Amino acid sequence: MSRSGDLAQRRATLEGEWSRLIPHLKAPGPLPRAGRVLSHEVTASWARSLASVDPARASAPETADGAVDHRWSGSPLRGPVDALADELRSVADDAGFVTAVTDASGTILWTCGGRTMRRRAERVNFAPGGRWDEQARGTNALSLALRTGRPSTVFSAEHLVTALHGWVCYCAPVHGPDGRVLGVLDLSTTWDRSHPLAMATVRGLVSAVEAGLRTGAPAALPEDAPPLRLTCLGTGTAVRAGDGLRLRPRQLEILTLLALEPSGYTPERLREALYGDRPVTASTFKVRVRDLAAPHACCRAPGYRVWNGGLVPAHIAYTEGLPLMGHGRNVISDLTTDHPEVRALFAQIETQPVSDPRRRKLADELTTELVRHSVSEEIHLYPSVREHAESGDGIADKKLTDHAEVEQLLKVLEGLDAQDPR
Structure with a gap:
C-alpha cells in the first residue's frame, strides 16, 4: 500500500x-x-x-x-x-x-x-x-x-x-x-x-x-567588521581578523558555495550542489542544514545566511560554543540520551504487526532521530575525537563510514510501505 x-x-x-x-x-x-x-x-x-x-x-x-x-x-x-x-x-x-x-x-x-x-x-x-x-x-x-x-x-x-x-x-x-x-x-x-x-x-x-x-535575534555585523577569508585549495581554512575558525569541511564547502554565488541558493539547488547524484535522504539534508544553521552554531556567508534550510541576506559570521539540542541539555548529555531512545524505537517497530500503519510512523521517527544524532556527532563530537583521542583520525573515519552505510539503509527504509516485512 x-x-x-x-x-x-x-x-x-x-x-x-x-x-x-x-x-x-x-x-x-x-x-x-x-x-x-x-x-x-x-x-x-x-x-x-x-x-x-x-x-x-x-x-x-x-x-x-x-x-x-x-x-x-x-x-x-x-x-x-x-x-x-x-x-x-x-x-x-x-x-x-x-x-x-x-x-x-x-x-x-x-x-x-x-x-x-x-x-x-x-x-x-x-x-x-x-x-x-x-x-x-x-x-x-x-x-x-x-x-x-x-x-x-x-x-x-x-x-x-x-x-x-x-x-x-x-x-x-x-x-x-x-x-x-x-x-x-x-x-x-x-x-x-x-x-x-x-x-x-x-x-x-x-x-x-x-x-x-x-x-536576542542575531544581528548583522557592522559594515566595518573584518572580512572572513576562505582558503579552499590544499588545507581549507576560514580566518577573521587573524583568528582561525573551527569549521568542518562541509561547513567550509557551504560557505564557499555561497561566497561564489551572490544570488544565493534555494534548498533544492544547495542540495544538488553539495551531493550531486548521490542518494541522500531528505531527512539527512534537512537535518544537516538545520544543525549547521542553528543560532548556537551559526554560519552566515557573504550576502546570505543558511537558516533552517533557507537562505536570507546577512554578513559572514560564525559563533562557536557547546550547543543545545532537542532535549535542552548539552551535546554529550543528548548524545548519551539518544542511544536508549533509538533502541526503544527499534523495539517498538519490531513488536508491531507487519500490517500495522504505526510501523510507518515509527520508521519515520526513527529516521529523523538517527539522522539528527549522526549529524550532531559529526559536527560536535568527531572533531574533538580527532584532536584529542589516541588514533582519533582512524576512530572518526570509521564512524563516518558507518554513518554513510546507515544513510543508505535509511534511504531504502524511507521508500518502504508499512506492510513490507523488512
Whole structure:
C-alpha cells in the first residue's frame, strides 16, 4: 500500500474509534478501553474536553478581550518570531501549511500561510484571537503541547472536534530561558499532507526561537567588521581578523558555495550542489542544514545566511560554543540520551504487526532521530575525537563510514510501505 493509502487507512480507523468511544465518554463511569491506534493521552484528553466542548462546534471561541495586537506586541516571543518570519512563511507556503504561535494560555497571537490554507484555517478560527486550549477547543496538538510541555502531533479524528478531522497538526512548546512555557509553535495542514519531517521542522524552528529568547535575534555585523577569508585549495581554512575558525569541511564547502554565488541558493539547488547524484535522504539534508544553521552554531556567508534550510541576506559570521539540542541539555548529555531512545524505537517497530500503519510512523521517527544524532556527532563530537583521542583520525573515519552505510539503509527504509516485512 502507498503512503497515501496508509494515511487513508489510519484516518478511517481513527474515525471508527471516535464514533465508538465518544458516546461512552459522555456518560459517567470509567474510561472505555481504546483500540491500539489511539493513545491514552488522546482518550484522556477527550474525556476532559467533553465537559466544556461540543464536538460539533465548527470554530474556536474568541478570546474574551477580542483583538490580541497588544498581547502580541508585548510578547517575549515576538522578537524571535519576527527574526524568523521569512523562514516561517517559506515553510508554510512551500509545504502547504499554516503556521501559528500562541501565548501560554493557548490563544493564537500570530499566523502565516498561503491563501488557501489561511482561508481554511479562518473557517475554524485558527487565527489570531482564537482560543485553542483544551477547555475551549478540546483535544488538539496545541492544547496537548501546552498541557504536557512536550511536542505533540494530532492526526485527523484524534481531534475531538469533527471540524478538525480533516487536519493534522504538529506542535511544540516554546520555553523561556527560565524554563517556563511561553506558548507553542504549530504547523498544520490537511491530513493527506502528513509528513514525517514536519515535527523535525517544528522542533528546529522552536530551537531557533528559544535561542533568540536567550541571546536576542542575531544581528548583522557592522559594515566595518573584518572580512572572513576562505582558503579552499590544499588545507581549507576560514580566518577573521587573524583568528582561525573551527569549521568542518562541509561547513567550509557551504560557505564557499555561497561566497561564489551572490544570488544565493534555494534548498533544492544547495542540495544538488553539495551531493550531486548521490542518494541522500531528505531527512539527512534537512537535518544537516538545520544543525549547521542553528543560532548556537551559526554560519552566515557573504550576502546570505543558511537558516533552517533557507537562505536570507546577512554578513559572514560564525559563533562557536557547546550547543543545545532537542532535549535542552548539552551535546554529550543528548548524545548519551539518544542511544536508549533509538533502541526503544527499534523495539517498538519490531513488536508491531507487519500490517500495522504505526510501523510507518515509527520508521519515520526513527529516521529523523538517527539522522539528527549522526549529524550532531559529526559536527560536535568527531572533531574533538580527532584532536584529542589516541588514533582519533582512524576512530572518526570509521564512524563516518558507518554513518554513510546507515544513510543508505535509511534511504531504502524511507521508500518502504508499512506492510513490507523488512
